[in-house]
Amino acid sequence: MKPPPFQYHDPRTIAEAVGLLGTLENAKLLAGGQSLMPMLNMRFVLPDHVIDLNRVEGLSYIKETGGVLEIGAMTRQYEVEFSEIVRTRCPLLHQAILQVGHRQTRNRGTVGGSLCHLDPAAELVSVAAALDATIVVTNASGRREIKFADFPVAYMTPAIEQNEILTAVRFPLWKAGHGAAFVEFARRHGDFAIVSAAALLERDGGGIIARASITIGGIGSAPVRVKELEEAIVGKTASAELFRTACESCRKLDAIEDIHAPASYRQHLAAVLSRRALEQASGIAPQSATSVH
Numbered sequence: 001m002k003p004p005p006f007q008y009h010d011p012r013t014i015a016e017a018v019g020l021l022g023t024l025e026n027a028k029l030l031a032g033g034q035s036l037m038p039m040l041n042m043r044f045v046l047p048d049h050v051i052d053l054n055r056v057e058g059l060s061y062i063k064e065t066g067g068v069l070e071i072g073a074m075t076r077q078y079e080v081e082f083s084e085i086v087r088t089r090c091p092l093l094h095q096a097i098l099q100v101g102h103r104q105t106r107n108r109g110t111v112g113g114s115l116c117h118l119d120p121a122a123e124l125v126s127v128a129a130a131l132d133a134t135i136v137v138t139n140a141s142g143r144r145e146i147k148f149a150d151f152p153v154a155y156m157t158p159a160i161e162q163n164e165i166l167t168a169v170r171f172p173l174w175k176a177g178h179g180a181a182f183v184e185f186a187r188r189h190g191d192f193a194i195v196s197a198a199a200l201l202e203r204d205g206g207g208i209i210a211r212a213s214i215t216i217g218g219i220g221s222a223p224v225r226v227k228e229l230e231e232a233i234v235g236k237t238a239s240a241e242l243f244r245t246a247c248e249s250c251r252k253l254d255a256i257e258d259i260h261a262p263a264s265y266r267q268h269l270a271a272v273l274s275r276r277a278l279e280q281a282s283g284i285a286p287q288s289a290t291s292v293h
């Protein structure tokens with residue numbers, strides 16, 4: 001199918017793009033187009049105006065400042081994949097991005113586009129939840145910051161106003177040497193995961209878990225931080241037995257049901273994948289480079 005007719009706009013600056021958003025009725029932003037174009041072609045969205053962000057300056061960068069990794073909204077997913085800063089300083093993001101779609105989709109797809117599309121199983125969305133990211137948006141009055149916990153307001157609906165553009169995301173970095181693992185179950189390579197698990201672990205000098213973050217993606221309308229599980233393992237020594245027991249709490253998470261899997265299967269995957277992610281993050285099991293099919 002072809003998209004419905006719309007007027008195309010090609011701004012060069014953030015101010016120009018924000019100005020267009022503020023004045024045009026029924027406008028949509030175009031980033032990498034990997035989700036928007038299919039939605040246009042299937043007539044799920046019918047905008048009168050499409051504002052292309054691809055030539056807007058200053059939206060594509062990866063930088064680390066003061067223990068925070070900041071990524072511009074139009075940074076392509078492949079740039080994150082091949083970034084040395086990301087690989088060394090934010091291993092969770094590096095592992096996650098390798099599981100986003102295909103090489104071809106990562107060449108065009110952007111970080112900001114994935115966060116705004118807000119698919120509940122999107123890897124970047126889970127990483128943002130796991131790292132307590134901050135979303136930076138720009139509107140005609142300037143910038144505002146949104147804690148990631150407040151970003152998803154409903155299924156695939158971010159807390160961004162119609163006149164705002166997501167301009168950057170900030171990931172607070174964990175201490176050097178922390179453990180990280182992102183594992184997922186998808187039916188075919190490159191598909192969205194049915195369920196995913198992201199784990200981050202910091203241990204003290206005696207090997208005791210000092211800090212933990214566990215996020216399950218694909219189970220609800222947005223990724224879920226499993227606080228009960230995090231609290232159950234902090235202060236303990238990492239072991240297969242500890243993780244097996246503690247991860248059982250994931251079977252109690254509220255889970256969605258759809259044509260891909262019933263809720264009970266998602267709960268089962270959450271328990272299994274969180275255990276695997278923790279085993280990999282702690283070094284009990286070797287890191288798996290790709291998703292499980």
Ligand SMILES: Cc1cc2nc3c(=O)[nH]c(=O)nc-3n(C[C@H](O)[C@H](O)[C@H](O)COP(=O)(O)OP(=O)(O)OC[C@H]3O[C@@H](n4cnc5c(N)ncnc54)[C@H](O)[C@@H]3O)c2cc1C
Nearest residue numbers: 029031032033034035036101109110112113114116122166
């Ligand atoms: C075959 C295939 C497989 C895929 N598999 C996966 C997968 O496994 N995991 C995964 O996470 N994704 C997957 N995707 C989706 C892909 O990651 C997309 O890149 C992503 O969802 C959207 O990013 P985009 O830059 O293409 O955004 P677009 O498609 O251009 O935009 C998506 C939405 O976000 C809005 N938007 C974009 N940028 C901004 C901004 N800066 N500010 C405000 N709103 C904005 C747009 O208006 C639109 O509503 C897949 C896509 C395809 C085609």
